[in-house]
Amino acid sequence: MNNELSCQELVELVTDYLEGALSEMDKERFEAHVSVCYDCHSYFDQMRHTIRLIGRLSESALNPTVKDELLSLFRDWKKELPPADE
Amino acid sequence: MLTVEDAGIIQGLRRGDESVFVSLFNQYQNSLLRLALIYATDQRIAEEVVQETWLAVLKGIHRFEGRSALKTWIYSILINRAKTVAQREGRHSDLALSLDEQADLDESTVAVDRFRPDEDPQYPHHWLSGPQDWGELPEEKLLSDETRRVIFMAIEGLSPNQREVITLRDIEMLSSEEACNILGISESNQRVLLHRARGRVRQALEQYFGE
Numbered sequence: 001m002n003n004e005l006s007c008q009e010l011v012e013l014v015t016d017y018l019e020g021a022l023s024e025m026d027k028e029r030f031e032a033h034v035s036v037c038y039d040c041h042s043y044f045d046q047m048r049h050t051i052r053l054i055g056r057l058s059e060s061a062l063n064p065t066v067k068d069e070l071l072s073l074f075r076d077w078k079k080e081l082p083p084a085d086e
Numbered sequence: 087m088l089t090v091e092d093a094g095i096i097q098g099l100r101r102g103d104e105s106v107f108v109s110l111f112n113q114y115q116n117s118l119l120r121l122a123l124i125y126a127t128d129q130r131i132a133e134e135v136v137q138e139t140w141l142a143v144l145k146g147i148h149r150f151e152g153r154s155a156l157k158t159w160i161y162s163i164l165i166n167r168a169k170t171v172a173q174r175e176g177r178h179s180d181l182a183l184s185l186d187e188q189a190d191l192d193e194s195t196v197a198v199d200r201f202r203p204d205e206d207p208q209y210p211h212h213w214l215s216g217p218q219d220w221g222e223l224p225e226e227k228l229l230s231d232e233t234r235r236v237i238f239m240a241i242e243g244l245s246p247n248q249r250e251v252i253t254l255r256d257i258e259m260l261s262s263e264e265a266c267n268i269l270g271i272s273e274s275n276q277r278v279l280l281h282r283a284r285g286r287v288r289q290a291l292e293q294y295f296g297e
Contacts, residue, residue: 006211039216
Protein backbone atom coordinates (compact mmCIF):
# COMPACT_ATOMS: atom_id res chain seq x y z
CA MET A 1 0.00 0.00 0.00
CA ASN A 2 3.07 2.20 -0.05
CA ASN A 3 2.90 3.01 -3.74
CA GLU A 4 1.22 6.35 -3.11
CA LEU A 5 2.88 9.35 -4.71
CA SER A 6 4.45 11.98 -2.51
CA CYS A 7 3.73 15.64 -3.30
CA GLN A 8 7.33 16.13 -4.39
CA GLU A 9 6.98 13.28 -6.88
CA LEU A 10 3.64 14.51 -8.12
CA VAL A 11 4.85 17.96 -9.15
CA GLU A 12 7.36 16.32 -11.50
CA LEU A 13 4.61 14.29 -13.19
CA VAL A 14 2.20 17.11 -14.04
CA THR A 15 3.37 17.58 -17.63
CA ASP A 16 3.46 13.86 -18.34
CA TYR A 17 -0.06 13.65 -16.95
CA LEU A 18 -1.35 16.53 -19.09
CA GLU A 19 0.42 15.09 -22.16
CA GLY A 20 -1.20 11.71 -21.63
CA ALA A 21 2.22 10.12 -21.24
CA LEU A 22 1.68 8.32 -17.92
CA SER A 23 0.98 4.60 -17.70
CA GLU A 24 -2.57 3.68 -16.65
CA MET A 25 -1.34 2.86 -13.15
CA ASP A 26 0.59 6.13 -12.70
CA LYS A 27 -2.37 8.07 -14.07
CA GLU A 28 -4.58 6.54 -11.38
CA ARG A 29 -2.01 7.26 -8.66
CA PHE A 30 -1.78 10.83 -9.88
CA GLU A 31 -5.53 11.37 -9.88
CA ALA A 32 -5.99 9.66 -6.53
CA HIS A 33 -3.41 11.97 -4.94
CA VAL A 34 -4.75 15.21 -6.47
CA SER A 35 -8.29 14.36 -5.40
CA VAL A 36 -7.35 14.13 -1.71
CA CYS A 37 -4.40 16.54 -1.36
CA TYR A 38 -5.45 20.18 -1.08
CA ASP A 39 -1.96 21.56 -1.78
CA CYS A 40 -1.36 19.41 -4.85
CA HIS A 41 -4.81 20.30 -6.11
CA SER A 42 -3.80 23.96 -5.82
CA TYR A 43 -0.50 23.22 -7.52
CA PHE A 44 -2.17 21.43 -10.41
CA ASP A 45 -4.60 24.32 -10.74
CA GLN A 46 -1.67 26.78 -10.80
CA MET A 47 -0.11 24.84 -13.67
CA ARG A 48 -3.35 24.99 -15.65
CA HIS A 49 -3.59 28.73 -15.03
CA THR A 50 0.04 29.11 -16.07
CA ILE A 51 -0.53 27.33 -19.39
CA ARG A 52 -3.66 29.38 -20.11
CA LEU A 53 -1.89 32.66 -19.32
CA ILE A 54 1.15 31.77 -21.46
CA GLY A 55 -1.25 31.28 -24.38
CA ARG A 56 -2.28 34.91 -24.13
CA LEU A 57 1.16 35.99 -25.35
CA SER A 58 0.02 35.10 -28.87
CA GLU A 59 -1.96 38.34 -29.00
CA SER A 60 0.77 40.76 -29.96
CA ALA A 61 0.97 43.62 -32.42
CA LEU A 62 2.51 43.58 -35.86
CA ASN A 63 4.88 46.10 -37.35
CA PRO A 64 3.01 47.39 -40.47
CA THR A 65 6.08 48.54 -42.45
CA VAL A 66 7.31 44.96 -42.58
CA LYS A 67 4.26 43.96 -44.58
CA ASP A 68 4.83 46.61 -47.27
CA GLU A 69 8.44 45.58 -47.73
CA LEU A 70 7.49 41.96 -48.02
CA LEU A 71 4.75 42.68 -50.55
CA SER A 72 7.21 44.40 -52.83
CA LEU A 73 9.50 41.37 -52.54
CA PHE A 74 6.52 39.18 -53.42
CA ARG A 75 5.79 41.24 -56.54
CA ASP A 76 9.42 40.99 -57.66
CA TRP A 77 9.30 37.25 -57.16
CA LYS A 78 6.05 37.01 -59.10
CA LYS A 79 7.55 38.73 -62.16
CA GLU A 80 9.98 35.86 -62.50
CA LEU A 81 7.32 33.15 -62.34
CA PRO A 82 7.03 31.05 -65.50
CA PRO A 83 3.78 31.72 -67.41
CA ALA A 84 0.82 29.58 -66.27
CA ASP A 85 0.20 26.33 -68.15
CA GLU A 86 -3.50 26.88 -68.71
CA MET B 87 -0.31 14.08 -46.36
CA LEU B 88 -1.43 17.55 -47.42
CA THR B 89 -4.70 18.92 -46.17
CA VAL B 90 -7.11 20.39 -48.72
CA GLU B 91 -6.45 23.80 -47.21
CA ASP B 92 -2.66 23.50 -47.55
CA ALA B 93 -3.02 22.22 -51.12
CA GLY B 94 -5.12 25.28 -51.99
CA ILE B 95 -2.56 27.66 -50.48
CA ILE B 96 0.30 25.98 -52.33
CA GLN B 97 -1.58 26.17 -55.64
CA GLY B 98 -2.33 29.83 -55.00
CA LEU B 99 1.28 30.69 -54.23
CA ARG B 100 2.52 28.85 -57.30
CA ARG B 101 0.14 30.93 -59.41
CA GLY B 102 1.47 34.09 -57.76
CA ASP B 103 -1.87 34.94 -56.13
CA GLU B 104 -1.12 37.92 -53.89
CA SER B 105 -4.21 37.52 -51.72
CA VAL B 106 -3.13 33.97 -50.81
CA PHE B 107 0.29 35.27 -49.86
CA VAL B 108 -1.17 38.10 -47.78
CA SER B 109 -3.42 35.76 -45.84
CA LEU B 110 -0.50 33.39 -45.19
CA PHE B 111 1.55 36.35 -44.04
CA ASN B 112 -1.18 37.53 -41.67
CA GLN B 113 -1.51 34.04 -40.26
CA TYR B 114 2.18 33.41 -39.60
CA GLN B 115 4.11 36.67 -39.37
CA ASN B 116 3.68 37.18 -35.60
CA SER B 117 4.49 33.56 -34.88
CA LEU B 118 7.60 33.60 -37.03
CA LEU B 119 8.83 36.79 -35.44
CA ARG B 120 8.30 35.39 -31.96
CA LEU B 121 10.29 32.28 -32.84
CA ALA B 122 13.05 34.29 -34.50
CA LEU B 123 13.43 36.37 -31.34
CA ILE B 124 14.47 33.26 -29.43
CA TYR B 125 17.77 33.33 -31.31
CA ALA B 126 18.21 36.89 -32.51
CA THR B 127 20.07 39.50 -30.53
CA ASP B 128 17.63 42.22 -31.53
CA GLN B 129 14.34 42.93 -33.27
CA ARG B 130 16.00 44.02 -36.53
CA ILE B 131 17.89 40.74 -36.93
CA ALA B 132 14.73 38.79 -36.11
CA GLU B 133 12.79 40.71 -38.77
CA GLU B 134 15.51 39.99 -41.33
CA VAL B 135 15.37 36.29 -40.52
CA VAL B 136 11.60 36.30 -40.98
CA GLN B 137 11.94 38.17 -44.28
CA GLU B 138 14.49 35.62 -45.50
CA THR B 139 12.14 32.85 -44.45
CA TRP B 140 9.31 34.24 -46.58
CA LEU B 141 11.65 34.50 -49.56
CA ALA B 142 12.78 30.92 -49.01
CA VAL B 143 9.12 29.84 -48.87
CA LEU B 144 8.40 31.56 -52.20
CA LYS B 145 11.54 30.17 -53.83
CA GLY B 146 10.89 26.69 -52.52
CA ILE B 147 7.14 26.45 -53.08
CA HIS B 148 7.47 24.88 -56.55
CA ARG B 149 9.66 22.15 -55.12
CA PHE B 150 7.64 21.62 -51.91
CA GLU B 151 6.39 18.03 -52.02
CA GLY B 152 4.07 18.11 -49.06
CA ARG B 153 5.79 15.40 -47.02
CA SER B 154 5.14 17.59 -44.00
CA ALA B 155 2.35 20.07 -43.30
CA LEU B 156 2.90 23.54 -44.75
CA LYS B 157 3.09 25.01 -41.24
CA THR B 158 5.79 22.54 -40.17
CA TRP B 159 7.77 23.31 -43.31
CA ILE B 160 7.60 27.11 -42.83
CA TYR B 161 8.54 26.90 -39.13
CA SER B 162 11.45 24.57 -39.92
CA ILE B 163 12.83 27.01 -42.49
CA LEU B 164 12.58 29.84 -39.96
CA ILE B 165 14.31 27.90 -37.18
CA ASN B 166 17.14 26.74 -39.42
CA ARG B 167 17.77 30.28 -40.64
CA ALA B 168 17.55 31.77 -37.18
CA LYS B 169 20.03 29.24 -35.80
CA THR B 170 22.46 29.85 -38.65
CA VAL B 171 22.35 33.59 -38.07
CA ALA B 172 22.74 33.16 -34.31
CA GLN B 173 25.81 30.97 -34.82
CA ARG B 174 27.29 33.55 -37.16
CA GLU B 175 26.75 36.20 -34.51
CA GLY B 176 28.21 33.90 -31.90
CA ARG B 177 25.16 34.10 -29.69
CA HIS B 178 24.89 30.49 -28.57
CA SER B 179 27.94 28.30 -28.52
CA ASP B 180 27.52 24.53 -28.49
CA LEU B 181 28.94 24.53 -24.99
CA ALA B 182 26.21 26.83 -23.71
CA LEU B 183 23.56 24.60 -25.24
CA SER B 184 24.93 21.44 -23.67
CA LEU B 185 25.10 23.14 -20.27
CA ASP B 186 21.46 24.15 -20.65
CA GLU B 187 20.52 20.57 -21.40
CA GLN B 188 22.32 19.40 -18.30
CA ALA B 189 20.43 21.96 -16.24
CA ASP B 190 17.16 20.66 -17.74
CA LEU B 191 17.86 17.25 -16.26
CA ASP B 192 19.11 18.33 -12.84
CA GLU B 193 16.74 21.07 -11.88
CA SER B 194 13.68 20.43 -9.71
CA THR B 195 10.44 22.14 -10.70
CA VAL B 196 9.65 23.35 -7.20
CA ALA B 197 12.38 24.35 -4.72
CA VAL B 198 13.36 21.39 -2.53
CA ASP B 199 12.87 23.39 0.67
CA ARG B 200 9.15 23.73 -0.07
CA PHE B 201 8.78 20.07 0.92
CA ARG B 202 9.25 18.19 4.18
CA PRO B 203 12.60 16.37 4.34
CA ASP B 204 13.15 12.69 3.78
CA GLU B 205 13.52 12.09 7.55
CA ASP B 206 10.17 13.69 8.39
CA PRO B 207 8.44 11.21 10.74
CA GLN B 208 4.94 11.79 9.39
CA TYR B 209 4.81 13.10 5.84
CA PRO B 210 8.18 13.00 4.11
CA HIS B 211 8.24 14.81 0.75
CA HIS B 212 4.86 16.41 1.31
CA TRP B 213 4.33 20.16 1.07
CA LEU B 214 5.82 22.23 3.86
CA SER B 215 4.59 25.52 2.44
CA GLY B 216 1.80 24.74 0.04
CA PRO B 217 0.98 26.66 -3.13
CA GLN B 218 -1.44 29.58 -3.12
CA ASP B 219 -4.94 29.06 -4.51
CA TRP B 220 -4.92 31.22 -7.64
CA GLY B 221 -8.65 30.70 -8.00
CA GLU B 222 -8.97 33.38 -5.31
CA LEU B 223 -7.07 35.99 -7.33
CA PRO B 224 -9.19 38.56 -9.13
CA GLU B 225 -9.44 37.96 -12.88
CA GLU B 226 -8.10 41.52 -13.53
CA LYS B 227 -4.87 40.58 -11.77
CA LEU B 228 -4.52 37.31 -13.70
CA LEU B 229 -5.13 39.01 -17.02
CA SER B 230 -3.23 42.25 -16.35
CA ASP B 231 -0.46 43.62 -18.57
CA GLU B 232 1.92 43.21 -15.66
CA THR B 233 1.14 39.48 -15.48
CA ARG B 234 1.85 39.26 -19.20
CA ARG B 235 5.15 41.02 -18.69
CA VAL B 236 6.13 38.65 -15.87
CA ILE B 237 5.42 35.66 -18.14
CA PHE B 238 7.25 37.26 -21.05
CA MET B 239 10.35 37.92 -18.93
CA ALA B 240 10.27 34.41 -17.47
CA ILE B 241 10.20 32.91 -20.97
CA GLU B 242 13.02 35.21 -22.11
CA GLY B 243 15.13 33.85 -19.26
CA LEU B 244 14.75 30.21 -20.32
CA SER B 245 17.35 28.23 -22.24
CA PRO B 246 16.86 28.37 -26.03
CA ASN B 247 15.72 24.73 -26.07
CA GLN B 248 13.08 25.37 -23.43
CA ARG B 249 11.96 28.55 -25.19
CA GLU B 250 11.53 26.75 -28.49
CA VAL B 251 9.30 24.12 -26.96
CA ILE B 252 7.15 26.38 -24.77
CA THR B 253 6.73 28.87 -27.64
CA LEU B 254 5.59 26.22 -30.10
CA ARG B 255 3.40 24.34 -27.65
CA ASP B 256 1.85 26.94 -25.36
CA ILE B 257 1.92 30.14 -27.43
CA GLU B 258 1.55 28.78 -30.96
CA MET B 259 -0.59 25.88 -29.74
CA LEU B 260 1.07 23.25 -31.90
CA SER B 261 0.66 19.57 -31.08
CA SER B 262 3.59 17.74 -29.51
CA GLU B 263 4.02 15.81 -32.76
CA GLU B 264 4.29 19.03 -34.77
CA ALA B 265 6.74 20.55 -32.28
CA CYS B 266 8.92 17.43 -32.31
CA ASN B 267 8.98 17.40 -36.12
CA ILE B 268 9.96 21.04 -36.33
CA LEU B 269 12.65 20.81 -33.68
CA GLY B 270 13.89 17.33 -34.55
CA ILE B 271 13.66 16.09 -30.96
CA SER B 272 12.03 13.06 -29.34
CA GLU B 273 8.65 13.21 -27.58
CA SER B 274 10.24 12.45 -24.22
CA ASN B 275 12.92 15.13 -24.62
CA GLN B 276 10.21 17.56 -25.62
CA ARG B 277 8.20 16.75 -22.49
CA VAL B 278 11.22 17.33 -20.24
CA LEU B 279 11.85 20.74 -21.82
CA LEU B 280 8.18 21.70 -21.67
CA HIS B 281 7.96 20.62 -18.04
CA ARG B 282 10.97 22.69 -16.99
CA ALA B 283 9.82 25.69 -18.99
CA ARG B 284 6.27 25.70 -17.61
CA GLY B 285 7.68 25.15 -14.13
CA ARG B 286 9.86 28.26 -14.43
CA VAL B 287 6.96 30.39 -15.62
CA ARG B 288 4.82 29.12 -12.75
CA GLN B 289 7.57 30.04 -10.28
CA ALA B 290 7.77 33.56 -11.69
CA LEU B 291 4.01 33.95 -11.44
CA GLU B 292 3.95 32.56 -7.92
CA GLN B 293 6.54 35.11 -6.87
CA TYR B 294 4.63 37.93 -8.55
CA PHE B 295 1.18 36.93 -7.25
CA GLY B 296 2.61 36.42 -3.77
CA GLU B 297 3.99 39.96 -3.56
